[in-house]
Amino acid sequence: MKRMLIVLASIYLALILAACASNKVSPLIIKDSGLEPEILEDDSIVYKIEQIILTKGFQNLEPKVEILKRDDGFRLLASLGLVETSGVNIKDINKINNEINIHVENQLNSYGNQIAIPQILIELPNINLRSIENYTLNIINENYQPIKVKLSANEAISKVNADFQIATNTSPDIDIIKKGDSLLWKLNYKNILDKHNPETPVVDMAVTIDANTGELIESSKEFLSALIDEGSILDYIPNDYILYMKDAKGTSDSKKSTDLWIYDIENNTRELIYTTNSKIISAQFSPSLDSISVLESIDGANRLYVIIKDEIKVFRAMFDSSINPLIARWKDEENIYILSKSNTTSSIYNYNIKDGTTDLVNYMYADITGMQIQDEDVILTIKDEETEETYIQMSSNWINYKMKSEGYSPSFINDKLIGFLKFDEEADINRLFLLNMEDSKLYSSIDLNVSKYFEIDENTLGIVSDNKNNNDYTFHKYDIENKNLEEVANISSSQAYYDSEREVLYIDLKVPFESSKPQIIYSLNLDKKVLGNPR
Template sequence: MIKKLFLLVAVTVLMVGCSRIRKVPLSSTSKTVEEQIIDYEVEKIILSKGFQSINPMVEAIREGGKLKLIVSTGIVECSGINIDKVTKTGNTITLYISALFDNSKTQFAIPQATVIIEEPIEAKIENLSFNIIPQNYEPISLKFNRNQIIYKIRGEFKIESNTTPQVELIKNEDSIQWNIIFTNLIHKKDSKSPLSNLKVTADALSGEILDYDKETISTYIDEGYLMGYLPNKLVLYKKIHSNNDIQYDSLWTYHVNTGEKGKIYTTKYKIYSASFNPKGEYISLIEKDDSKAEIFLVELSKMITYKITPPDYFHPKLLKWKNDNELCIIDVDGEKSTIFTYNIVENRLKKELELNKVIESFDILENMIVFTEADELSINKNIFLLDGNMNMEQIGTGFKPAFFDDKNIVYLTNDEDISKNMMKFYNIEKNSIMNSLDYNIVNYYKLNDETILFVENANFSNEYSLIKYHVSDRSVIAKYKVNSPNLFYNPDEEKAYISLTISGSDRNMNNIYCVDLNKLSISN
């Protein structure tokens, strides 16, 4: 059983006698009872900067036959605390606490101590009461805790954020202030406004806003869903429309240098995937209805669309460009997958291989293919490598495999015990794992021959870190705070094109932004 008690803290310093037993008058009776010093062990002391529970409090639990107390002193300006002694008077346990003051380490914090009572306490936890007696400090009383001041600022500025703000409690001359930094903010009243950062200074005792600085960090591009990216040239995205209860999709491009947007394709079916060929001359796409899927090729210079679905194969599921002129197509029908290549110059479709496996994802490099076999019961799938002669070998278990180069394959593997996606680097020639990245990675892609870009979700919330990682040096080059894992990166201008879902009063919107990463940089 757990008991949490908010305490009326006495701030008067009490004189302590030399004997182990003192008589203390109780406020509810004229009798006196003995205050007995009891044995205890301090298990640990920490200085919390969470500032969520800002009032003094004791939490009591039974553990291993002993009473354990988690003691929170409230906000104190100090470098640490000592538990000087613990006493028992009837069913009341009193903790005498002194603060430490090391000038180089003094800070606003909530000291928390875990105290084990070594002597038997027979009373039930619900019948116990607790006192904290500060010996040389006075707890600081604030009008708002951390969550309350954040909520107040969000309301006053009419902002919305799906990331956790950075919060500091500081002393500025004779005043105590909240310094709060919000990143990737959305304005509630205008969903098409750019994202921004907001720095706010507020009086900690009254909650009054003293100063603020708002900085725009993005441009709004359009409503839609990211589909593909031609580095430093074009962003490819999909829009979903509804007209008289009839839904249809359209495909658009955004020119990163001019900001020009253009519609290139419209269909009454759902666009499942779309991507540029390496030169940006064509876009391949899959669209689906309830019974089948079709493959189309859009020639951008002429704005002509060609249907290239393999005859008698109605379930094309995956597409990937092998090079500028060849597409790799995977058709999945039941428990069978068929691999095709299509040459856009020769207008030639070739059946390469048929497998009695359901391919869920794949990557292709020259004549090699790496793929995962579908498994609904596990996040980690069997990963297979098809060499240039179409010989197949299982190389591991995981998901999202991709070629880093002709000698190395990258993939993610999930540790189900801790719900963490780690990255593995597999060497084809040595048939072994050469490196592993201990991050919780939700998305990644190769940036160049030396660098991989990945998105980390460290705390399983809507906060993400975009990380540039140098593969051979095994070092982090740069790190940015973002609020979506769905993005493309422009290294020349240090910008990211992100897709972000915005909650609306009548419907949710999916917006696309161009974000200035220089304003979201995190120190390594």
């Protein structure tokens, strides 16, 4: 019994001693609090350089450090200002009080430097976003000083635009170079309108000015275009004719007349063929080019006229019933398909220009908004009354339809393919689709924001895309068989027509400044035209 009491007393004493032992906690029982480590008082900071670039984006020349928030934390973007350099590197990053200093070394070499804005993307893996926002971020120049100029890039552009009266929707390519003791801004403009040269309206221009004094050092122009006439293009026969309209001279706004002209591309001549006091809605050459259909509107009523080209003879189409033609399309040399509508139906009529007869082809209880014809095939664009969206249907007999697809602006590409546009909401672009006519299966789609497309030959499409961010357009060629897209030229308008024999674009442009010629047609020489730098 006595021995048992001694054992119990020993255990009790051991427990008391354990309770009075040191209060240090064993590392084995430390738990993660979930808090990220703060910036330590130690001067040195761990960093990782993700990227170094020498940028030519001269919008902001002042050195600065930005915090870029990301899903995985943040990065620092250090822009070092304007520097003559071949590269840069970080020597150290440290903390003094409430400031974080990024120590940068500039690198020069004997065989070539450039003036640029070095930018360094930096990761600080041991620092959280909450901590970094409480500190002042500094760039410490170890062996260089940023270059100062009196004229910023934007000021240089504004000065040149004002001095040369430049009309352009886009910014020039810009660079800065060192010549002797001088710093020079070099501006290269692509596809700009020259107000002082109406006969050669579109030019490329290069200008060099002193970055401190603003003095013009040199300038040059390359003439790329030739004015054809004022007006708007209505129809184009590739490589042969342009059919266009323009306001008749000597008419007032109250008595405005419109002239219809033909431009003969081969002979470089213009011919006035028709004048009207009504508004011209559309005009189109017949397949043989012997006749021209003209659809006019006056006081809400439309009229169809036919011009016999060689005779300059005009007659009005007189219909057998009350028809208000909204669309007119040549079916063949003697027949024109006409769309007319009532409250509930859309009717297609055939008008024969030889005997003046009108026959009903078909009618539909639908809102037809477009019609394209190739031989016996017709593509209709139809607006859905409930959704307000449009879809296309194709038929060879007005009874059986080979396809039905949501879209608009359809066109026959060749004997096998049709094209149409469809708005892609996610990408916010008008995407071009090509379908096989026989089985309605997708052949290809072109990932551009397409404004206009047309057949160049059996295997080539011309495509004009809208560059939303740059306020201009790009003309492309698309190889249908190889599905290859080629950029050809940046242009100022979506209304472009291609001449494959002369490597020329004919462009219909609304002039973006006050002018005695508010709408012009000009030719753009693609042999001289090159694309600007990628943007």
